[in-house]
Amino acid sequence: xxxxxxxxxxxxxxxxxxxxxxxxxxxxxxxxxxxxxxxxxxxxxxxxxxxxxxxxxxxxxxxxxxxxxxxxxxxxxxxxxxxxxxxxxxxxxxxxxxxxxxxxxxxxxxxxxxxxxxxxxxxxxxxxxxxxxxxxxxxxx
Amino acid sequence: xxxxxxxxxxxxxxxxxxxxxxxxxxxxxxxxxxxxxxxxxxxxxxxxxxxxxxxxxxxxxxxxxxxxxxxxxxxxxxxxxxxxxxxxxxxxxxxxxxxxxxxxxxxxxxxxxxxxxxxxxxxxxxxxxxxxxxxxxxxxxxxxxxxxxxxxxxxxxxxxxxxxxxxxxxxxxxxxxxxxxxxxxxxxxxxxxxxxxxxxxxxxxxxxxxxxxxxxxxxxxxxxxxxxxxxxxxxxxxxxxxxxxxxxxxxxxxxxxxxxxxxxxxxxxxxxxxxxxxxxxxxxxxxxxxxxxxxxxxxxxxxxxxxxxxxxxxxxxxxxxxxxxxxxxxxxxxxxxxxxxxxxxxxxxxxxxxxxxxxxxxxxxxxxxxxxxxxxxxxxxxxxxxxxxxxxxxxxxxxxxxxxxxxxxxxxxxxxxxxxxxxxxxxx
Numbered sequence: 001x002x003x004x005x006x007x008x009x010x011x012x013x014x015x016x017x018x019x020x021x022x023x024x025x026x027x028x029x030x031x032x033x034x035x036x037x038x039x040x041x042x043x044x045x046x047x048x049x050x051x052x053x054x055x056x057x058x059x060x061x062x063x064x065x066x067x068x069x070x071x072x073x074x075x076x077x078x079x080x081x082x083x084x085x086x087x088x089x090x091x092x093x094x095x096x097x098x099x100x101x102x103x104x105x106x107x108x109x110x111x112x113x114x115x116x117x118x119x120x121x122x123x124x125x126x127x128x129x130x131x132x133x134x135x136x137x138x139x140x141x
Numbered sequence: 142x143x144x145x146x147x148x149x150x151x152x153x154x155x156x157x158x159x160x161x162x163x164x165x166x167x168x169x170x171x172x173x174x175x176x177x178x179x180x181x182x183x184x185x186x187x188x189x190x191x192x193x194x195x196x197x198x199x200x201x202x203x204x205x206x207x208x209x210x211x212x213x214x215x216x217x218x219x220x221x222x223x224x225x226x227x228x229x230x231x232x233x234x235x236x237x238x239x240x241x242x243x244x245x246x247x248x249x250x251x252x253x254x255x256x257x258x259x260x261x262x263x264x265x266x267x268x269x270x271x272x273x274x275x276x277x278x279x280x281x282x283x284x285x286x287x288x289x290x291x292x293x294x295x296x297x298x299x300x301x302x303x304x305x306x307x308x309x310x311x312x313x314x315x316x317x318x319x320x321x322x323x324x325x326x327x328x329x330x331x332x333x334x335x336x337x338x339x340x341x342x343x344x345x346x347x348x349x350x351x352x353x354x355x356x357x358x359x360x361x362x363x364x365x366x367x368x369x370x371x372x373x374x375x376x377x378x379x380x381x382x383x384x385x386x387x388x389x390x391x392x393x394x395x396x397x398x399x400x401x402x403x404x405x406x407x408x409x410x411x412x413x414x415x416x417x418x419x420x421x422x423x424x425x426x427x428x429x430x431x432x433x434x435x436x437x438x439x440x441x442x443x444x445x446x447x448x449x450x451x452x453x454x455x456x457x458x459x460x461x462x463x464x465x466x467x468x469x470x471x472x473x474x475x476x477x478x479x480x481x482x483x484x485x486x487x488x489x490x491x492x493x494x495x496x497x498x499x500x501x502x503x504x505x506x507x508x509x510x511x512x513x514x515x516x517x518x519x520x521x522x523x524x525x526x527x528x529x530x531x532x533x534x535x536x537x538x539x540x541x542x543x544x545x546x547x548x549x550x551x552x553x554x555x556x557x558x559x560x561x562x563x564x565x566x567x568x569x
Contacts, residue, residue, distance in 0.1 A: 079207055105192045
């Protein structure tokens with residue numbers, strides 16, 4: 001799991017609810033679902049399905065904010081990108097914070113997701129995890 | 142939502158790329174542009190500006206491929222659904238065609254056969270190989286081809302169905318009925334049904350009806366003659382005897398009673414004469430149709446308390462006996478119905494003639510009826526219908542509840558109908 005910059009509030013995780021091949025999924029004590037894509041992981045469509053299913057399972061049947069850390073992830077293929085922004089995301093989650101790398105590349109990845117995938121819930125890019133958590137806390141419902 | 146401003150801090154752009162990387166980038170870009178769209182530009186672990194550009198291009202190409210694949214999938218799904226619908230329609234149409242005994246032909250407007258269906262190929266006039274792609278003028282007898290071409294042309298000019306009836310000299314003469322409808326631009330569908338058996342059945346029914354009417358007339362004539370020649374004569378003799386006894390030496394009281402008996406016998410003789418006349422109107426043969434109808438109307442006025450206005454125009458002095466008897470019986474039945482059902486005491490009877498037809502009309506302004514609810518068991522109108530059909534005439538019943546009744550009959554004059562109309566009056 002990628003270490004995060006600790007300049008403010010961060011999540012305090014329960015033990016992982018899923019330890020998949022390309023991601024680790026937690027439900028934090030604050031009620032946020034955290035998906036941390038493994039370092040350098042390339043997600044196939046099947047991986048994306050498994051990660052999304054695990055994230056939905058972590059909600060325990062209640063719509064929650066979602067934090068996805070793609071700072072060290074490999075770029076997604078179009079099909080996986082569309083899968084991550086489909087109806088399942090809207091049905092399972094209240095808001096999405098994407099943690100991206102501060103490089104031009106990371107920013108590009110985040111913007112591509114926002115502009116092309118156009119997820120149907122409030123979504124913002126962050127390269128600072130405490131600020132992402134702070135923003136998500138406002139969307140706990 | 143997704144359009145909210147990003148909170149990512151913009152980094153400094155880095156354009157410090159080595160030559161080999163740029164060369165590899167350009168080579169891949171060139172092969173992608175040449176059509177190898179499954180390739181992706183290399184992305185280094187540095188995640189610098191060149192990697193961002195490569196990623197952006199990869200995303201655009203990936204999105205195009207993805208959208209293209211989805212469109213292809215959607216198209217394939219649509220095609221699959223269409224194929225399934227076509228297959229289903231073909232199965233259904235095949236079943237319908239198999240169940241339909243009729244012949245079907247698709248023809249161009251110029252009369253060229255382009256398709257056919259025949260459950261029983263034996264019903265075809267000629268084998269399919271000799272008419273598909275050919276014009277009906279080259280296939281059918283010339284008179285029939287003219288008839289069918291006329292029907293085909295009329296079908297092309299209207300949305301209505303055109304019906305053409307014809308006969309073909311097959312193993313025996315067979316009757317057909319073609320129903321022709323438009324089937325797209327400049328082509329028609331002709332559904333042909335063999336109506337030979339149906340026509341034979343109709344002819345048989347008509348012949349049976351004719352025989353029944355003939356037997357009925359013969360029997361009426363016999364009873365009328367018995368009444369006239371026997372019963373009437375015996376009543377007359379009885380009357381003479383009564384009058385003779387009355388002149389002999391008997392008491393006044395007895396003479397008075399005999400005069401009463403004589404008057405009663407005369408009344409009975411008159412009634413018997415009327416019954417005899419109604420059963421077989423001898424005036425039809427001796428004085429003709431107009432006189433017989435006049436007499437009928439007069440009698441109806443007297444006996445049934447009806448005011449019957451009778452008019453006639455241009456009736457020839459001699460009308461075929463079958464036609465006269467038919468019209469007389471129809472007038473008799475219709476006036477009986479007026480007296481029984483109309484609830485009025487006036488009626489009009491008119492008989493007219495033109496070069497081809499003789500027409501009879503019986504009208505009243507009574508309660509009328511709804512022809513749709515006419516009882517099929519009613520013998521009066523059924524008898525009228527049969528008599529008209531036997532002489533190949535036409536019957537029109539114009540009746541409205543509360544609006545009176547009008548029965549109009551047109552019978553071809555004997556010169557036209559005599560060939561086909563068998564004699565109704567048999568010599569007894």
